[in-house]
Structures are given as C-alpha cells and as structure tokens.
Amino acid sequence: MVNMINRAVVAAFFISNIVLGFVLTETTASDQTPSVIIVGAGMSGISAAKTLSDAGIKDILILEATDRIGGRIHKTNFAGLSVEMGANWVEGVGGSEVNPIWTMAKNLKLKTYHSDYDNLSSNTYKQKGGLYKKSVAQASLDRADEATTFSTNLSLSLSVHRDEDISVLAAQRLSNHVPSTPIDMAVDYYGNDYEFAEPPRVTSLQNTRPLPTFTNYGEDVYFVADPRGYESVVHFVAKQFLTTNNASLITDPRLKLNKVVREIRYSRSGVIVKTEDGSIYRAGYVMVSTSIGVLQTKLINFQPDLPSWKIMAMYQFDMSIYTKIFLKFPYKFWPTGNGTEFFLYAHERRGYYTIWQQLEMEYPGANALLVTVTDDESRRIEQQPDSATKAEIMKVLRDMFGNHIPEATDILVPKWWSNRFFKGTFSNWPIGVSRYEFDQIRAQVGRVYFTGEHTSEHYNGYVHGAYLAGIDSANMMINCIKKKMCKFQNLPKGT
DSSP states (O other): OHHHHHHHHHHHHHHHHHHHTOOOOOOOSSSSOOOEEEEOOBHHHHHHHHHHHHTTOOOEEEEOSSSSSBTTOOEEEETTEEEESSOOEEEEESSSSOOHHHHHHHHHTOOEEEOOOTTGGGSEEOSSSSBOOHHHHHHHHHHHHHHHHHHHHHHHHHHHTTOOOOBHHHHHHHTTOOOOSHHHHHHHHHHTHHHHSSOTTTBBSTTTSSOHHHHHHOSEEEEEOOTTOTTHHHHHHHTTTSOBOTTSOBOOTTEEOSOOEEEEEEETTEEEEEETTSOEEEESEEEEOOOHHHHTTTSSEEESOOOHHHHHHHHHSEEEOEEEEEEEOSSOOSOOSTTOSEEEEOOSSTTSSOEEEEOTTTSTTSOEEEEEEEHHHHHHHHTSOHHHHHHHHHHHHHHHHOTTSOOOSEEEOOOTTTOTTTSSSEEEOBTTOOHHHHHHHHOOBTTEEEOSGGGOTTTTTSHHHHHHHHHHHHHHHHHHHHHOOOSOOOOOTTO
C-alpha cells in the first residue's frame, strides 16, 4: 500500500512537470551523491556551498540574482573612494574566542581600522547651539550604561527562571530610565538602534542582552576600508572550492550570475527551480540563502506553499534597515585627530541623523563624512530624492557647525529596503519570537533547506553569523543525505 502511494506521488509530480514542459528524473536519498541548488551567493550561500563541497557533495549549482557574489557585503565607488554600502565592520574582536571573519580579514591583509567610541561625551551636539558640556553628555552616557547593566542582569534572571521575554524598552521602564530628552534619545539610539537598526520597543531583551557577538568574540570592532572591499572575504571562501582563472577570477560554471529565482517546486523526489529568464534547473535538494526580508515577499513562489508553521515563523522575525549615507566635501570643517572620529547629534526627533563618523583615518584627505539612519527614517529617505536628503543633512550640519560650512559635493544613499533582492540590511530578533519559533525559521521543509544570517543561532545580523549559518545549514543537509538524519530537532516550546 505504501509503495502504491509513493508511486502515485511520483506519478503526480511527473505529470505536473510534463504540463510545465520538462521532466525531472527521480532522485532519492540513496548512496548516489545528490545534486544541490543554492539560491543566493552571499556569505551564507557561499559558506554552505563550500561545506557541501568539502563533504564530497560537489554537484552544486549556485544561482545568484545579481551580477556579483557577496550579497549584502557590497563595495561601490563613491567620489573616487571604495566604500561599503552594506556590512562595514568586523564586529567582535579581542575576546576569548576568535571571530572567523577576523581571521579571514587578517589572512587577506584587509585594511581595517579600530573604531573608538570612548570620547562621545566630548562630541555630542545640541539640536542648535554647538556642543553639550562634557559633564552633561557624560551624565547621559552614564545613565544609559546603568540601564544597560540593569537590563542585562534582568535578562539573565529571566532566562534562568525561564520567564517570558520582554522588550528592551520594558526593561528600561523597569529601570526607571525611558529616554525622553534629545540628548538621552540620541545616546539611547547610539546604544540600541545603531546596533540592531530597530528601536528598543520592538527588540527582544533576552536575545540581545548580553549579546553573544561581544561576549564570545570581544568588544572591539574594526571598520573595513580596503579597495578590494569587505566582499573579498566572501571571495576568499568561494575560491576554496570554485575554479578560477590565471587572474584569480571565479570562472566555475557552477556559479551563475543574474539568475533571479522566482519559483521553487519541491516534492519527495526532488526540486525544480525556475528563474526569471525562463531557465529551469533540477536537483535533489535546494538551499535558500535569501534574506528573511525576501522570504517575507512574493519574489520566490514555493510550490506547494510552505507550511503554515514555517510562514508564521518567518513573518514574525524582523528585517531591519540600516542606511549608511556617505558625503564628500571640498574641505574639512569638523574636528579631526584622536577622540573625534564619532559624534552625536541630539534632535527632538529620535533617530534624525544622530550618528556621525568622520573618515579621516580611513580615507586620509578625502574630506568624507558618514551618517547613519535606520528603520522608519531609512524608509522615508529611500522614498525621497537624494537632493532632498542632502538638503536635510546640510541643515543638520549647519546647526552643528554654523552656516559658513561648504556644500557637500557628493552624496551616496544606499537603498536596501527598496531593493527586491534584499528588502533590508540585516535581521533583528523582535519581542515575541522564542527559541521555538526561531528553530522553525531554520528548519527545512522536505528537500528545501534555509540558511542566512537570520538562521544563526547566536549571531543573527552579523557577517560571522551568515558564515556560520551556512556551515550549520549545510551540515543539516549532509546529515540527511549521508546519515539519513533528516528530521529537524525542534526543542519543545518554552525550553
């Protein structure tokens, strides 16, 4: 009876493929090495592909929607400078464990620069009227540090007692520190939104306090400013299993660029992947490494639909937006030298061009500034002309430094949210998502596997999280293929 049912399933799948104009040969989890399609050539997709290749699964096809590998690690030319539109820092250096991305950066001899935030109390500007007194700014920073210490201790206590999660904002309320003045909001934005790209009211306490990246790998962060780009770490991984030419360019036919995946059909016997240009690819398994933001859209049509438990879990997780705006000027009008790299702007509107970085150390003589916005401000800015954004920024700078300053000659405004291949910059763990739901986000559906920084158990939102997630997801697939261990072990809710 079981065999009859299996034959019926295969027959139905075969007939549906004939209707579409192609045939898939049945593939089973036998001793035969199966083929795997990987959707996306960002860090997690490349990391997963290398892990599969190292395990002897070399019949791999990587389909990348854009014209390059790297995903959200992406350099571009800005006014003669090579700058990072997406990931920019190696975060988590100097701890008891070694960050694998830092190891790669050192092997490649990437130009990296230690980011020093220690002198913010001397570099915090009023909405109008220049700098705050150092004592006033330091008092605000101290209040924020006390609230963070309270929140961390509370988070650890909640975890020990297996209590319900709360938001970072709820913890701030419990510590009697809810920022409301311009300077307190600016400091709070620096401590929370600048890291997670979303405000404390939506961010999970237990999954961000303490933060494993800094607890395990160390609290130092290094800014990448190398002409080869941060994406060279992705190329470093890719070139360990993909063939290259004499110029060290990847020429492996298993990597196909400009292939936008629009449909994934899956059954017990295999997968069929269809791209926007009408190409059709068949394999035993598929690994989807797109961002959680893309999974929350209809870019990829799954046939049959993903199960409701999977969809519910994916839609609960957040895809945040972190926008780094670069500006170039004819000359410097801001302080330079030790202790001046970062400065804050305290506006009555929370998150309004709050975090600034002067780039003299990273790009000597370039006269460049970087200002970061997130969340709703990012969405708003993406929908207006860059000229309007530039006008807003110039008013802020004149409020800080006076009306005599020159006009910016160039501006770069990345638009990650508007890009259908990304729909944001990195994931954030929101209140309401427990380890149970997170495991469901990571879990495979039949022969469809998922990876990406959003599936990293401890490091979602980080480059090292993407790298490690690719390894973890690939090992799940390898265990299924080689050991017949195909059932994802989802811990019971509440554990």
